[in-house]
Amino acid sequence: MSFIRPVHGTAGNSEPMSSGLRLLLASGAGLSVASIYYSQPMLGVMGSSIGASDTAVGLVPTLTQLGYALGILLLTPLGDRFDRRRIILIKAALLSVALLLGGIAPDIGLLQVVSFAVGLTATLAQDIVPAAATLAPERERGKVVGTVMTGLLLGILLSRVISGVVAEHFGWRAMYMVAAASVALIGVAAWRGLPTFRPTNTLSYGALLGSLASLWNRHGALRRAALAQGLISVGFSAFWSTLAVMLHGAPFHLGSAAAGAFGLAGAAGALGAPVAGRIADRFGPEVVTRLGAGLTALSFATMLASPWLEPSHRLWLIAAGAIGFDLGAQMTLVAHQTLVFGIDPAARSRLNAVLFVCMFIGMSIGAASGSLVLARWGWVAVTLLATTSALAAFLVRLVPGARAPQSRPAQASSAL
Template identity: 35%
Template sequence: MSKNLSNSVLYLMSISSGLVVANLYYNQPLLHQMVVEFGVSESAISNVPLATQLGYAFGLLFIVPLGDKVSNKKIIQFDFALMVLSLIAASVSSTLYLLIISSFFIGFSSALPQLFVPMVAQLSDDKGRGRAIGIVMSGLLIGILGSRVLSGLIGKWFGWRSMFSAATVLMVLLFILLQYKLPKIKPNYKGSYSSLLKSIGHYFKTEPSLRLAALRGGLGFAGLSVFWTTFVFLMEDHFNYDSDIAGAFGVFGIVGALGATVVGKMNDKYDRKSMIIFSTLLLMISWVILFFSGYTLIGLALGVIIVDLGMQVLHITNQVTIFSRNPEARNRVNTVYMVGFFIGGALGTFLGAYAWQHYGWQGVSILGLLISLSILIVQFVFEPKTKITKKD
């Protein structure tokens, strides 16, 4: 930990990351309610989380790089205005088409937490960088998983629209807090916005370890999206459980997310290759468990814990790797990584909905296992060219 990064600021960014990123996932436990209200198929309603994730990818591409050029306070002012308007639009959407458009802009504006991760990487020293990233990621992951619990409960008792209304109020309060408490950082990049965006391509072309990290992250998040997109349908169709029970399973994922600080410290001690292999094996084990125990609550709970823990280990290891290089461009480097990450998530959402509709839960589980196995394959195929080490 650096003297430039106090624990109070670190935990503020951690909490804020969780609250903002939660906007991306409120819709998942509510998909069945949306199916009923709009009278569409499960495949059609999957366009809502798909649009949200695609919007997030575009936000990463066009908003996050500004962290290397524009003051973080100015970015927050613009971003929260768009976020609040998008949440309001979702809460009053009268058609599925309007909800999909609103969801895209919710995703676009919710890329904000990815400014916090490079920020703590910049303010931390080499010895404490893994721990700092782990703490922020812990908040972000708990937000992802806790959002499903919250939206499931609110959806059950007040309807899916109420969740977006509550999120609007929450974002207004968070904006006020960040304006007063978040330290102002002035970046050093002096070029134009267009040259800033063009430079992203330079880092993508010249950093093979960054490309591999983005590929690993995209595949990992594709597998996680396969699970969470189809899980609510499994709960409804095979257990006859409403959105509150489906969302409550996020609690089991939080168990894994609470280990983010430990994972961050492990990355300060162990080499990256070992951490990547470890995370991939966890993901594969989780899908084997889900395949054989998918229709038992105990098996599902265990699978949720392991799949989220495995994804967490992979994600933090990837970020510690990319932030160890190019300190002057951490936001742009993070953009490359996270765009690949969420494109993978969008692909996983699409493939998961297709697998569920045509092959059921066993087809979903096989798909998740194959995606996880592919992470290990690309690691062994491309790793010698990138020479990933503890410091790379």
């Protein structure tokens, strides 16, 4: 198989990336980030199985998300200081071990500790994306990043559906075992298929983290991308964090399986990301950011009509909107990453860390504000919040920005 043969790509590589290597990178991103979300549909059975209270077991996904956020901030920048291949292999091994321990955890205390470790090491996904941007030839970087990000988003959207089915038929511990095995296989494939990457700087760890603020202050293109993606993430998270609650109430009275089915609708939208990458390669990522943000806002806005429709028609409208805004959010993210990775090839890991920290902040704000808005004003107010945040992102992208600085020489981030 082509993806298990060592390649030695460079940032200036003119050869197209093999389909096997693209599959490896997309699968690695999707399976690693999925580890963060497997536990969410299984919390009820996990609590009863190990005798934990609802409050204690509710900390499992919280600690996982906290670990992931800290990992993006504290670990992802290391990709500019050390060989990315080595980092990917170490994180894959540690993530596999953490998931294995989760599957055999005898009590809630160990499960909580393991959940935090899963979040930290699942940032493997954020090392794979800059690696893909480095290995891809410049003319198809958007397409390659789009393919990898499709894998990542599919991992997020499908993880809850898969874990719910596996837990129902084989138990929640089986899901952890399956996840551990899948990440271990990705680690073996990466060991055989990825080249080594030359570090792009020799900064100390403290200086490396401090440079995140310098990059933010220096590059207006980074600030615009981070702000716009953060605003889109507010609406994205507000929708998905309140959907199950809304469907459970009148007039639908649907269970968690129905919310999972909407996740499949969102996954259909994510499949359009490679197309967005090709458009970015041909016409420039700036155009795609506006198209994506506009499609996201329009998709959310159509849901404002749902109160005037019959319940069955309302469900179809929400499903269509989910496809549209997931596609729009993914298009915008791919374009933003293409923009950000072009700012400075020697700082791709740190630039990606800044972008995703802001995206995570937006998702956290969206989850909190969505729940509050739903409780006080109902579902229409949630869709209005999502529409407003997406329109704000569209306006950010419409404001003319300064020309992005010239990238440093391509060999700065080449593989050995």
